[in-house]
Amino acid sequence: MKENKLIHWFKYASPQSFYPLAGKMIPWFWALTAVFGLSGLWLSFFVAPTDAVQGDGYRIIFIHVPASWMSMFIYIVMACWAGLGLALNTRLSGMMAQALAPTGALMAFLSLWTGAFWGKPMWGTWWVWDARLTSELILFFLYLGFIALQAAIDDARRADKAGAILALVGVVNVPIIYFSVKWWNTLHQGSSVSLNKSPTMAATMLWGMLLMALCFWMYSIAVALMRVRAIILERETHTEWIKDLAEVKQ
Amino acid sequence: MRPWQKRAAIIGGGLAALGVAAALALNALNSNIALYVTPSEVVAGKAPQGQAFRIGGLVKEGSLKRDNLTAHFVVTDTVKEVPVAYTGILPDLFKEGKGAVVQGKLGPDGSFVASEVLAKHDENYTPKEAQQAIDKAQAAAKGKP
Numbered sequence: 001m002k003e004n005k006l007i008h009w010f011k012y013a014s015p016q017s018f019y020p021l022a023g024k025m026i027p028w029f030w031a032l033t034a035v036f037g038l039s040g041l042w043l044s045f046f047v048a049p050t051d052a053v054q055g056d057g058y059r060i061i062f063i064h065v066p067a068s069w070m071s072m073f074i075y076i077v078m079a080c081w082a083g084l085g086l087a088l089n090t091r092l093s094g095m096m097a098q099a100l101a102p103t104g105a106l107m108a109f110l111s112l113w114t115g116a117f118w119g120k121p122m123w124g125t126w127w128v129w130d131a132r133l134t135s136e137l138i139l140f141f142l143y144l145g146f147i148a149l150q151a152a153i154d155d156a157r158r159a160d161k162a163g164a165i166l167a168l169v170g171v172v173n174v175p176i177i178y179f180s181v182k183w184w185n186t187l188h189q190g191s192s193v194s195l196n197k198s199p200t201m202a203a204t205m206l207w208g209m210l211l212m213a214l215c216f217w218m219y220s221i222a223v224a225l226m227r228v229r230a231i232i233l234e235r236e237t238h239t240e241w242i243k244d245l246a247e248v249k250q
Numbered sequence: 251m252r253p254w255q256k257r258a259a260i261i262g263g264g265l266a267a268l269g270v271a272a273a274l275a276l277n278a279l280n281s282n283i284a285l286y287v288t289p290s291e292v293v294a295g296k297a298p299q300g301q302a303f304r305i306g307g308l309v310k311e312g313s314l315k316r317d318n319l320t321a322h323f324v325v326t327d328t329v330k331e332v333p334v335a336y337t338g339i340l341p342d343l344f345k346e347g348k349g350a351v352v353q354g355k356l357g358p359d360g361s362f363v364a365s366e367v368l369a370k371h372d373e374n375y376t377p378k379e380a381q382q383a384i385d386k387a388q389a390a391a392k393g394k395p
Contacts, residue, residue: 049377049378049379050378051376051377051378052376052377052380052382053343053371053376053381054343054371054375058375083258083261086257087254087257087258087261088254121342122341122342122343122369122371123341123369123371124340124344124366124367124368124369128285128368129285130285131283131284131285168264169268172268172269172272176272176276183276184280184283184284184285185284185285185287185306186285187285187286187351187368187370189370189372190372190373191373192373192374192375200373200374200375201373201374201375201376202376202380205375
């Protein structure tokens with residue numbers, strides 16, 4: 001009786017059963033992106049008060065901080081998929097890692113770009129080679145390297161393996177980014193939000209930032225799922241089940 | 251041990267070894283990664299002689315004086331102090347009592363001639379009204395004996 005109720009999770013490790021599941025989930029994640037994004041933007045730009053020191057320029061954090069968080073988190077998820085793929089030899093893992101990389105690169109770029117725009121008026125410089133900024137730039141290059149390496153190898157399975165090793169080696173950089181402001185003297189300020197102390201910002205500002213972070217999460221999931229579906233179609237194009245798909249038959 | 255467990259163990263071991271190697275390398279490079287030295291380190295003679303470097307600290311309250319286009323102020327870490335001279339435009343967030351990072355060279359008399367001044371912001375975000383209330387309360391507390 002109980003046996004029947006269990007969801008067979010491993011079933012979804014096969015591209016054939018994951019493809020329709022991802023298709024069903026995508027609209028939900030887009031809807032959540034819109035809900036969190038609209039409420040987050042409204043809170044960020046119309047409700048949150050002007051900062052006492054920085055004026056309205058501080059509002060860059062509503063994009064900058066969520067993008068930075070996502071750039072680090074996506075890398076960890078990507079490395080986890082890469083590690084799973086290496087250990088278990090599952091086909092879907094490599095595809096998931098490949099699907100996440102461009103979104104991660106976008107987030108890292110957004111983080112660096114918005115940071116530079118904030119840095120010029122606030123610090124007085126676009127860029128400075130401090131530990132936080134430099135390690136985030138390395139993260140951006142790791143994403144680009146991963147994408148380039150995968151694209152350079154024709155055999156998909158070998159490309160996955162090479163990419164996985166690069167992704168796993170690069171994962172040491174993530175704690176360096178996160179703790180850089182604690183370990184070294186940096187121009188970049190410390191964390192306003194962290195697990196072991198209360199946030200050092202006003203409540204409405206914090207809520208705006210958290211809603212924007214949720215919006216970025218949902219966006220990343222939706223885009224990664226769309227991309228993984230495209231990768232599945234591309235890599236499994238020779239299989240029978242793809243030929244039987246309604247959208248392929250047309 | 252099954253093959254996948256063996257591969258997982260190799261990945262785990264590899265990551266652990268990589269982590270240790272990265273930690274050792276970063277530890278060895280510690281002083282090079284730091285963006286700036288503190289005034290205490292400068293006074294103790296740990297700053298590089300004859301070449302440009304950065305000092306980070308707080309701009310001492312009441313120390314900012316302007317003489318034509320040159321700004322004179324003192325950077326402190328509340329223990330030691332370094333006087334700084336800078337000709338140019340100071341960033342908006344540059345204020346007495348706030349953090350700053352100055353780049354330049356140390357003169358023979360122990361004063362620092364800066365070629366670049368950056369404002370260092372802290373991680374606190376406060377609405378204007380709340381900050382005014384805090385300032386008022388602090389001023390009131392100071393006024394009382």
